[in-house]
Amino acid sequence: MITCPNCKQTLPPSALTCQFCGADVRSVKRPRFERDRISGASNAAGAGLTPEHIVQVWIALGALWVLTIIWGFVFGLSIIPARFGGQLSGGLISGVVVIVQILRLGGAVTFTGRMKVPLTAINGAVWLGVGWCVLGLVLNGINIATAGSSGIGYVVMDVACLLVHSGVFWIIKRAEEDGLLP
Numbered sequence: 001m002i003t004c005p006n007c008k009q010t011l012p013p014s015a016l017t018c019q020f021c022g023a024d025v026r027s028v029k030r031p032r033f034e035r036d037r038i039s040g041a042s043n044a045a046g047a048g049l050t051p052e053h054i055v056q057v058w059i060a061l062g063a064l065w066v067l068t069i070i071w072g073f074v075f076g077l078s079i080i081p082a083r084f085g086g087q088l089s090g091g092l093i094s095g096v097v098v099i100v101q102i103l104r105l106g107g108a109v110t111f112t113g114r115m116k117v118p119l120t121a122i123n124g125a126v127w128l129g130v131g132w133c134v135l136g137l138v139l140n141g142i143n144i145a146t147a148g149s150s151g152i153g154y155v156v157m158d159v160a161c162l163l164v165h166s167g168v169f170w171i172i173k174r175a176e177e178d179g180l181l182p
């Protein structure tokens, strides 16, 4: 729903003119899919996504996000302590890994379930994941540099992890524009 700037009546989001006072309402802010429809835009990335599509993409990205966290547990617990266990306590690092992944999981699960939580908490969990993926890239880069190409698969996972997190940021922005936040 949009509001006529002239007479303040509520109008359907597809309205081009106000049915009450006749004012031109094409410039009124409205969900992006309606803007795209009205302006004829169809080539922009994500144009033409219906609200149903946006929610489906949201949930799919959420599921992928959870997968990156499962991977984070496996990678973090199996590789990081092994690599740095000689320098720092493996138990301490494992503890940090578990706490980071639990925080990420909290964000990802509430996101995927479209639960109503402050957006800053979700964004914080996404940024934590971005930091985690970058850390993985650095550690795996060291691995490859010191032990040959055995870490290529891990690097692919880290890049996929960053892509998923970018997707989550993108869909949050899209949902916000279209008023589709939980």
Ligand SMILES: [Zn+2]
Pocket: 004, 005, 006, 007, 008, 009, 018, 019, 020, 021, 022, 023
């Ligand atoms: Zn009006």
